[in-house]
Amino acid sequence: MTRDEFDAFCKSLPATTNVIQWGNASVWKVGGKIFAVCSSWGEGAHPKVSFKCSDISYSLLTQQEGLIPAPYLARAKWVQMEQENALSDKDLKAYVEAAHKIIAAKLTKKQQKDLGLAD
Template sequence: MDRAAFNAFCADMPATSHVIQWGNSDVWKVGPKVFAICGWADGRDAFTFKVTEIAYEVLQEQPGIRPAPYLASRGMKWLQHYDAPGLSDAELQRHIEISYDLVAAGLSKKKRLELGIPEPSMG
């Protein structure tokens, strides 16, 4: 997945917004909360997303995936796909969807209804 495909994929999710921040990173939010980031790692696109505790433990052992700089060091369960082999495009998209669901689930029910966000599937 490249940056353009990442941005197009995130833009198709309900109630998302996009900002450029943190050194020219593409930052995607659901409501007011971040669910995915695309920045650079050694000149390549790097994709950062929130994961469950189990996924955090398992995926960080895969080559090309690491605990997300800054976020993971603060105890948050975020990973970064930064190099090959990492995840396939389909796997990366699925983890971005899960990240969206995890973050949306953290919004109040009132906020989700206000934004027109469906109940998170979490699966």
């Protein structure tokens, strides 16, 4: 998945915002809280995607080749896709969508309602 494809997918999720920070990282948030990051450093470098995941997914994914505990965020159960194509685009989208749901669920009920994420 290219960075543009990643950004388009994250933009399609409900109530998301995007900022470019930490150099040139595309940081995606819901309710002001980060759920996924895409960074690529240097010319021709493939994008490295990091995302929040459940405890079970974290345990499984960090044992898979090409995926590592995300630098600075591992203690919060974040994973980074170090190698291009370590996950299929379909699987990556599913994990990013799950990350969005995990973070959105941690927002207050008022925030969820204000963002149109709850009734």
